[in-house]
Amino acid sequence: MERDARIYVAGHRGMVGSALCRALASKGFTNIITRTSSECDLRDRSRVDEFFEKERPEYVFLAAARVGGILANSTYPAQFIYDNLAIELNVIDAAHKYGVKKLLFLGSSCIYPRECPQPMKEEYLLSGYLEKTNEPYAVAKIAGIKLCESYRRQYGCNFISAMPTNLYGPGDNFDLHDSHVIPALMRKFHEAKLKGEGEVVVWGTGKPRREFLHVDDLAEALIFLMENYDGELFLNVGTGEDVTIADLVELMKEVVGYEGEVRYDSSKPDGTPRKLLDVSRIRSLGWRHKKSLREGLRETYRWFSENYPAVRGVQGV
Numbered sequence: 001m002e003r004d005a006r007i008y009v010a011g012h013r014g015m016v017g018s019a020l021c022r023a024l025a026s027k028g029f030t031n032i033i034t035r036t037s038s039e040c041d042l043r044d045r046s047r048v049d050e051f052f053e054k055e056r057p058e059y060v061f062l063a064a065a066r067v068g069g070i071l072a073n074s075t076y077p078a079q080f081i082y083d084n085l086a087i088e089l090n091v092i093d094a095a096h097k098y099g100v101k102k103l104l105f106l107g108s109s110c111i112y113p114r115e116c117p118q119p120m121k122e123e124y125l126l127s128g129y130l131e132k133t134n135e136p137y138a139v140a141k142i143a144g145i146k147l148c149e150s151y152r153r154q155y156g157c158n159f160i161s162a163m164p165t166n167l168y169g170p171g172d173n174f175d176l177h178d179s180h181v182i183p184a185l186m187r188k189f190h191e192a193k194l195k196g197e198g199e200v201v202v203w204g205t206g207k208p209r210r211e212f213l214h215v216d217d218l219a220e221a222l223i224f225l226m227e228n229y230d231g232e233l234f235l236n237v238g239t240g241e242d243v244t245i246a247d248l249v250e251l252m253k254e255v256v257g258y259e260g261e262v263r264y265d266s267s268k269p270d271g272t273p274r275k276l277l278d279v280s281r282i283r284s285l286g287w288r289h290k291k292s293l294r295e296g297l298r299e300t301y302r303w304f305s306e307n308y309p310a311v312r313g314v315q316g317v
């Protein structure tokens with residue numbers, strides 16, 4: 001990508017999109033194009049066409065999506081499948097119609113089967129049943145991968161896909177109903193510490209295993225792939241290491257400095273037992289994550305406590 005190339009970051013207000021904008025700017029890219037969802041609702045094809053016609057982006061990072069944690073996915077399945085499919089169809093087809101040089105689509109590690117052999121290699125896609133709590137979201141993300149593959153095969157478009165593992169970092173959503181586990185635990189321990197509460201409730205059994213990647217590491221990986229990868233096969237992006245939720249709870253207590261008790265509420269779902277990505281393909285191309293989980297959580301907590309309560313999901317931000 002030339003430093004003055006017209007680069008559209010779809011979803012620039014989200015955690016991933018904002019990290020991408022920071023990383024692109026720090027590398028000297030000067031022509032980053034963005035639109036808020038009220039300026040251009042990506043579910044509306046005519047608005048998407050107007051935008052592509054006017055701005056003619058050369059590169060597209062498709063980081064716009066409806067995302068959320070385990071409870072949000074099971075509470076709003078229709079919105080998760082509809083919004084994601086609509087965004088993917090409109091943006092990917094417009095990228096073809098308006099001659100985008102290269103597009104990178106972002107998926108999620110929940111595309112793999114629930115009982116997938118671990119670590120999960122790219123070729124295990126569609127080899128078994130999906131996890132029920134996020135099946136509609138996963139189906140939409142699999143459709144996005146297949147759209148990119150199909151446009152490449154039929155029209156020769158250079159559309160690639162990356163599948164990140166569970167993400168966290170500055171700009172995350174801290175709403176206790178909709179968020180993922182890291183922002184939820186960070187907020188719960190922080191507020192319990194402030195209020196002097198002696199107990200925090202954690203969902204599920206604590207036994208599931210998850211792999212976590214800092215969003216700044218992801219942003220580096222996405223720019224790396226945009227500049228260095230032109231293959232049809234989507235690529236996993238993760239650390240290649242996972243922890244149990246109980247391990248995460250102990251680490252988060254330490255990072256936040258919370259000394260009370262933890263109670264596991266097993267009436268809440270555990271979700272997939274384990275989803276560890278096999279990251280050998282992206283590593284063989286030359287990319288590796290930089291931040292350890294402890295370091296990434298410390299940095300994120302510093303940002304969170306400096307900005308609290310003006311963070312997304314806490315004060316209507």
Ligand code: GFB
Nearest residue numbers: 069070073110134179180181184202203204208269270271
């Ligand atoms: O982060 P999370 O919602 O996403 O939950 P998933 C991970 C694990 O943390 C589950 C447990 O076993 C939860 O039960 N957990 C414990 C909590 N306490 C909490 C809490 O307070 N809040 C939350 N949210 N979890 C999502 C998918 O699955 O991950 C999406 O639904 C997507 O489709 C995303 O793939 C990355 O890893 O279970």
